[in-house]
Amino acid sequence: xxxxxxxxxxxxxxxxxxxxxxxxxxxxxxxxxxxxxxxxxxxxxxxxxxxxxxxxxxxxxxxxxxxxxxxxxxxxxxxxxxxxxxxxxxxxxxxxxxxxxxxxxxxxxxxxxx
Amino acid sequence: xxxxxxxxxxxxxxxxxxxxxxxxxxxxxxxxxxxxxxxxxxxxxxxxxxxxxxxxxxxxxxxxxxxxxxxxxxxxxxxxxxxxxxxxxxxxxxxxxxxxxxxxxxxxxxxx
Numbered sequence: 001x002x003x004x005x006x007x008x009x010x011x012x013x014x015x016x017x018x019x020x021x022x023x024x025x026x027x028x029x030x031x032x033x034x035x036x037x038x039x040x041x042x043x044x045x046x047x048x049x050x051x052x053x054x055x056x057x058x059x060x061x062x063x064x065x066x067x068x069x070x071x072x073x074x075x076x077x078x079x080x081x082x083x084x085x086x087x088x089x090x091x092x093x094x095x096x097x098x099x100x101x102x103x104x105x106x107x108x109x110x111x112x113x114x
Numbered sequence: 115x116x117x118x119x120x121x122x123x124x125x126x127x128x129x130x131x132x133x134x135x136x137x138x139x140x141x142x143x144x145x146x147x148x149x150x151x152x153x154x155x156x157x158x159x160x161x162x163x164x165x166x167x168x169x170x171x172x173x174x175x176x177x178x179x180x181x182x183x184x185x186x187x188x189x190x191x192x193x194x195x196x197x198x199x200x201x202x203x204x205x206x207x208x209x210x211x212x213x214x215x216x217x218x219x220x221x222x223x224x225x226x
Binding site for chain 1: 118147149154155156157158159162164170172173204206211212213214215216217218219220
C-alpha cells in the first residue's frame with residue numbers, strides 16, 4: 001500500500017516568515033495530494049489539493065508543489081500569521097476505482113511566533 | 115447545513131464494553147469513512163463506504179464493525195473495547211471519490 005512520510009514533525013517560524021512542509025510518497029500510481037489543517041479540538045479541514053497533472057497550485061498565501069518523478073510534494077505558506085498555527089497533514093490517494101482512499105502523513109505542528 | 119455530525123464528543127469505556135459512535139451527514143455524500151488519530155501517527159483508515167449498503171475495510175479494521183443502511187448515517191461499532199482503542203475518532207464524507215473530504219469534529223474515546 002501507500003506510505004506517506006512528512007517532515008518536519010514540528011516547525012516554529014516568526015510571524016511574517018515562510019513555512020515549508022514536505023511529504024514523500026511511495027505509490028507511483030497516486031494522483032491526488034490534499035493538505036489538511038487541524039486546529040486544536042477540531043477535525044481536519046481541507047486547505048488545498050493538487051493532482052498529478054499539475055506541478056504547482058496557489059491559493060492566496062498557500063501553495064503546493066508536486067514533483068511526480070521524485071515522488072514528493074510540499075506545502076508553502078507565505079507571510080505567516082498567528083492563526084496559521086495548527087497541525088498540518090499531507091495525504092496521497094491509493095487503491096483502484098471506487099475503492100481509492102487516502103493515506104495521511106504523521107502531521108506537522110506549525111507554531112507562528114508573534 | 116450541519117455538515118458531518120459526530121456523537122458523542124467524549125466517551126469513557128471499561129475494557130470489554132461495547133458502544134457505537136454515531137456519524138451523520140446532511141450533504142447527500144456517497145463516500146463516508148472512519149479514521150482514528152493517535153499521537154505521531156496521523157490519521158489511519160478503519161472502514162469506509164462508497165454508498166448505502168456497501169462497506170469495506172481500511173488499514174486498521176480489527177475490533178470495529180460498520181454498516182451503511184442509509185446515505186446519511188455511518189455508525190462505527192466497537193465490539194469489545196480494549197485500551198488500544200483509546201484514540202480520537204473522526205468520520206469524514208465526500209460527494210464522490212476523495213475530493214474535498216469533510217471531517218466531523220471527532221469523538222475522544224478512552225478505554226480504561
